Amino acid sequence: MAGMEQDIVLTSDAASLPLLGKVHEWVVTVDHKRLGLMYIGFGLVFFVVAGLQASTMRLQLAFPNAGIVSPQVFNRLLTMHGTAMVFLVGMPILTGFFNYLVPLMIGARDLAFPRLNAFGFWLWLFGSLLLYFSYVGAEGLYGAGSAPDVGWFAYAPLTERPFSRGNSTDYWVLSIFITSIGSIATAINLMTTAFCMRCDGMTVRKMPVLVWLAIVTSLMILVALPPLGAAQVMLLLDRFLGAHFFDTQAGGSALLWQHFFWIFGHPEVYILIIPGFAFASEIIPVFSRKVIFGYQVMVAASCAIGLISLGVWAHHMFTVGMTPAGNAFFATSTMLVGVPTGIKIFNWLGTLWGGKLRFKVPMLFCLGFLFQFLIAGLTGIHLAVAPFDWQLSDTYFVVAHFHYVLIGGLLFTVFAAIYYWFPKATGRMLGETLGKWHFWLFVIGFHVTFDTLHFAGLMGMPRRIYTYQPGRGLETLNLIASIGVIFQAAGVLCFVINVVRSLRSGELAGDDPWDAWTLEWSTSSPPPEYNFPTPPVVRSRRPLWDLKHPDDPDWLYE
């Protein structure tokens, strides 16, 4: 993956420059396509790093009383894995795709503020590097700690000065704060682009679903990320100036941190999954050879998910002892999210229904997403029932549930999106055979690991433990779950080989390899820096269909 950027450079117009010149070109670029590719490329690098950290934890948990890592190292691993997967993998990859695709899909030359875009990217990258720099840089005055070890949720008061000495927690705060500023800058940029830069004829009702969902995601980023930043500022004030926000000794409330964190944390899950919906909504119609079923309802359901998800956060906190009214409210609102989500699932099924299905790799990943995301949603409804949650909160059932959302849901659509848009970005196809190996290995490994962990959770295995005793019925389940990691890793390896091989000698893609309908496929592959030689004009949601079928254009029926 590190080779990805390198090879793309080779195929671009800068091929004649010496190596340093090429690197310089990428460092000073304000082009939304290059920044998008850098977001995705670095996101994938962090994906491998954080994935290796998860594999280490699974290795430790494969056998009872294993001593591969110490408890302290295990805490750092789980903190870094969680934090990195959310802020260093999920956020940049979705930002990268939106960066790359939104201007192309609406027929614009670039984002509204190209330099702000570059600023956001570099803030994100250096914030991310700062997080991993903590391994060497966080020794602190007392020689305590290295990487953060307080969990990605960083519950107070364990993050306060007396309990977290040294600077490891400060690295967590500052690096995430910096990447958040980058994300917010890019969200403003994307929203402005979608509102102000659409080409002639593209009314809001004719925008591709992906652009709609980019707007929803951006608005959610604008509303949901600042609460985390505010809480982090309070934590820094506590740690450095002796304030008492979360200091229980002086009357401060540890519960307040949980509220502030989850006011951010729950919408964040939707910020991550809505781009997954966006990819699926573009890919499923093309490989079903049908228009998307229920465009308006699809958009309305996404907006509803965005709105409702701002009012469900305390379902992460049923076990802290809220009032019955509080429990009832958050249980109900959480179940309510299931309604628009269900609508979306039915719409994707409706798109598939009666279509001429083509089982190419992007479609396979989207179908995997549909089934797995459905199960993830159903276990989510389980956990919304407060008494059930009292039983299973902080067990591996919860771990399995949200990995079903983020791997079975988001990661599968991200892989689908990479297979689908890789030809556009590089001009070369990804290999179909290796892609199918990737899909099947990954889908098998995923189910072996995470189906099993549901049962480990139901049997009472708590989260965040570094080991467990033999004789409690957990050995077999944990061993099976760890074996699944081997298949997942093999799948990812197929993917890496596929990318490297395709960049060198992949089959040439041409402009429109999937016979698709949105504007990005009307440019060359890779698109020129200016995107469109002449500003496009559209009359329907599928401008390329109109172009290919002048006898039966879409705009007659919309």
Next chain:
Amino acid sequence: MSSAAPVASESAVEAPSRGRVAILGLILTESAFFSIFVAAYVFYIGKSLSGPLPQDVLEAPIFSSMCLLSSSLTIVFAVRALRAGRVQTFALWWLATLLLGIEFIIGTGMEWHRLIYQHGLTIRSNLFGTTYYSLVGLHATHVVVGLIALTLVLILSALGHLTPRHAERTEVLSWYWHFVDAVWVVVFLTVYVVGR
């Protein structure tokens, strides 16, 4: 794509200006940031374990609040003048805005000085000190950022670089300033009315 269909210009609506959409996005995200600090302030009202307490030491800064709020009016006049091409009038109103903002920040500074040196209230004293200095300080930080931006524009205008072409940009900046004023209304009500 130009060959796709007849031009659909009849449905084309004038796109909103990029600067205005972006500043609205910034205001939205800043509002979310402030609301968490306001929530923390309200949550901790009356929960301090020791003094000094707000009812004993706080005095509502009426004069500097009026200065800040009226600066919203002067900045509107300034933008209007620039749009009409009266660059001199613009500079005067803009300078008035700047001075009113500076008056406000001096008022905050004097209030903090009094609280710290007369009443011994610091950010580590109690929950009131913690929430008071962080909320008011967060707002003051935004005022300072606004003052720096206002000063830059004033310098550009003094150098003769400002023309009616820039009316929209100054208007976008004025929206930020209005936001800072509106936040002060919320902070004022929270700290000096509800919290006292």
